[in-house]
Amino acid sequence: MPHCLLEHSANLLDAPDWTGLLREVNRTLADTGLFTLADIKSRVIRHETFVIGDGAPDQAFVTLNLQILGGRPDEVKAGLSEALLAVLKPAFPLTAGKMRLSLTVQISDLHRPSYRRQTSP
Helix, strand or coil, X not given: CCEEEXXXXXXXXXXXXXXXXXXXXXXXXXXXXXXXXXXXXXXXXXXXXXXXXXXXXXXXXXXXXXXXXXXXXXHHHHHHHHHHHHHHHXXXXXXXXXXXXXXXXXXXXXXXXXXXXXXXX
């Protein structure tokens, strides 16, 4: 815990080092002191089929959904969102400059009573 799902449209003009970007996301989260680096699980999902608004080809998206166990105050979640957005913004300069890029971060609460985890030794 937590889980970071970085989703993006396939039409991005930038080709960031996705693994490096995920490592930076993980380090940013660990630096908050709220999470242990070894527990953070991050991945990238590319969407080939998508429609934004009317489907104009000059629209793209990158969204990071951070899933954490519920119970943290809104102020903490807002701080996490701002820190993660600051990591993402510099990774997409071409797309942001030439297209309408929707760059978002959201925090989702996982239902603590029903969340289960099993790890191997």
